[in-house]
Amino acid sequence: MxxxxxxxxxxxxxxxxxxxxxxxxxxxxxxxxxxxxxxxxxxxxxxxxxxxxxxxxxxxxxxxxxxxxxxxxxxxxxxxxxxxxxxxxxxxxxxxxxxxxxxxxxxxxxxxxxxxxxxxxxxxxxxxxxxxxxxxxAPYSEPHLTLDPTFRLGHTLLTFSSGGGYPRASVEWRDGMGINLTELSSTTESVDIRGLYTLCSELAVPVGQSTNLTVLLVTAPGRETPVQHITVAAGPGQRCSHVWLLVACLGAVTLSVILAVWILGPPGRGTCGRCSESRFAGTKDVEHPSPQSQPGPSTCPALGTPTTGLRADLPVAPSPSRQGSVARS
The missing domain is CATH 2.60.40.10 (Immunoglobulins)
Incomplete structure (x- = not known):
């Protein structure tokens, strides 16, 4: 039977x-x-x-x-x-x-x-x-990868894009140990009038450590296609950060020096160092001298001595009153 x-x-x-x-x-x-x-x-x-x-x-x-x-x-x-x-x-x-x-x-x-x-x-x-x-x-196009080191302080933005593919796929990120980093990424997709898909996925990685990454296109459960292997080195990112820090420090120092020179300024011509010190200390050695008692252009107001910058060795011309008394005699 x-x-x-x-x-x-x-x-x-x-x-x-x-x-x-x-x-x-x-x-x-x-x-x-x-x-x-x-x-x-x-x-x-x-x-x-x-x-x-x-x-x-x-x-x-x-x-x-x-x-x-x-x-x-x-x-x-x-x-x-x-x-x-x-x-x-x-x-x-x-x-x-x-x-x-x-x-x-x-x-x-x-x-x-x-x-x-x-x-x-x-x-x-x-x-x-x-x-x-x-x-x-429909095969997806050759993957395009860009790096943006200025995305965020201490992070580099990796952007992966590929288009013109079918069927619908997803993007997975994995590190060198095979750990899935997809939850840390952001992926968007679009569909054109032919029904073909374009994917764009972004992942921010810390600067200062070497990272090996693999990007995979998953078109079906168990059907994973590695499309890109990425190595993010720590050296270039650190050097870039150090260079910018050095430039910022040099700029701050230069600006400080310029402001100090502008505020303090060099001593005026015909004044000695003691006059400059007195002026910046807020005191005056000679207060509003009258025209009769005002020293000549080659005399220091503080010391009453000739200054080196005004040629004090030149003879002084006699005043008109003195010339008249000499003529009458």
Missing amino acids: CPGLCSPIFLFLVWGACWGLITAESPITAQFGRDVTLSCLFPSQPRMNLQHLTITWQKEQVGAEILVVYSHYYGREQLARQDEAYTNRTWLDPEGLARGNASLMLRGVRTQDEGIYRCHVTSEQGTTSETRQVTVM
Whole structure:
């Protein structure tokens, strides 16, 4: 007795597989923008009447009406009910029908073409149905990495970006020990009109320590693709910080010297050091001297002695009153 193996469902599956009526699902990966062929074979015989051949390709949609991708009956294509998304994008080799080949070529694969397709063939030999699952793949562009050492005091900002890819992916950051740093990062994504994704991820790392990082694109659970290896050295960041600190200190010292010179200033011409000291001490050695008692231009007000800067060795011209008394004598 074989209660399980002799059930009607099991016998139907075996019979259908032997005669090519039911074919197991075979996944196909289609490259974005290229052509892909969805195979579909059915039983045939020589001199088969193709006028009795009916071929229909359909695409299933979750929660929506089934789309008609391609139809062929009465010996020719019937595209009146073809969905507009596949207009001028399908091709079936008419010569292959006599050999039992109803494979369909889909031109210029788009992200919207992803899904499950069914091929139904009815001929003099019976009915055949095949299923094809299509996944679309578009490689992400060459990763672009930028470093911003002025992002925040003591931190360097790493920015990773890549675009034009499909399916949707996520970015992971890991250090040299394999520790996941993704929670410390910030990632944004955008989608263009073609359905392709662009990712931008940022991670701030401390300055002053060497760090080895790996950036990964994760397109599906367990499917991780390392796309960038980064080494952030401590030396350049520290030297940069030290240089800026040195420049700031030199600038402060220079400004202090300039202010001191401007406030204090050099001693005025014709004054001695004691006069300068007296002036900055807030005292005066000679207070408002009268014109008669004011020393000459070559005399120091504090000491009453000639200054070296005014040529005190030159003879002094006699006053007019003295010249008159000499003439009368």
